Amino acid sequence: MADFGISALVLLPVGWSVTALHEYWHWLAVRALGRQSRFGIDVRYGVLLVFETDLTQIWSVERRRRYGPQLAGMAVQGVLLAVTLLAEVLWRDAPFLRLLVLLNLATLFWQAMIFLRSDLYAVLVTATGCTNLWETTQLRAKAMFRLISPSERRALEEASPADRRVSRWFVHVWLIGPVFAAGYLVWYLLPWIGQAADWTAAGLTTSPASGTFWWTVASAVALFGPLVLTAAVAAKAGIRALRAQRARRQQATT
Secondary structure: OOOHHHHHHHHHHHHHHHHHHHHHHHHHHHHHOOOOOOEEEEEEOOOEEEEEEOOHHHHHOOHHHOHHHHHHHHHHHHHHHHHHHHHHHHOOOOHHHHHHHHHHHHHHHHHOOHHHOOHHHHHHHHHHOOOOHHHHHHHHHHHHOOOOOHHHHHHHHOOOHHHHHHHHHHHHHHHHHHHHHHHHHHHHOHHHHHHHHHHHHHHHOOOOOOHHHHHHHHHHHHHHHHHHHHHHHHHHHHHHHHHHHHHHHHHHHO
């Protein structure tokens, strides 16, 4: 079986580099409009390391000029994917090139998930003239399941005509979207996780006095650490949301 420790040493920095390139191109496109932007590394929830570009300034320019910054990240990844595919045709049996193809395809597919407020979600908002589509969609979903409060119903009725119009169909995408996200995880993550788990289990059966054992431990931390932290943060956020919802219901009944 392949050495997933070495795979981690390659996969993690290459994946971060692809993400950084995506965000950096957003930054360049905003600067090309003569607007200020911030590109940097942030920590979300205290544990998740992410690259992030501030695109808020583009909402001050006319609609047709916003598409460039919104699509810049996907555009550079599309070019990188095309170059990588061409290189793979010329130099066959190149695992690193296949890794680049996989990373770019996976991230481009992720951006197509508009229900996750991706780059294409921003394009949708711009194209339809919406101003607060995300919140309006959440209110419409609550109304569909009869969980909306009187104040929230008033907020839905006072939303802009564009937000109300688009949210009528976008709410179905927003509700069904997690099924596609789960499919993405099954296609992209689970096969890799299964193979890495098998490799880790085999390495941990060796003697703690051997270098193989400690190499496996260090590699497992690099491989599974980000996944464990992400799952923990998601679980914590879910518990917090459930507690807040329970508290609101208790206040409504008193």
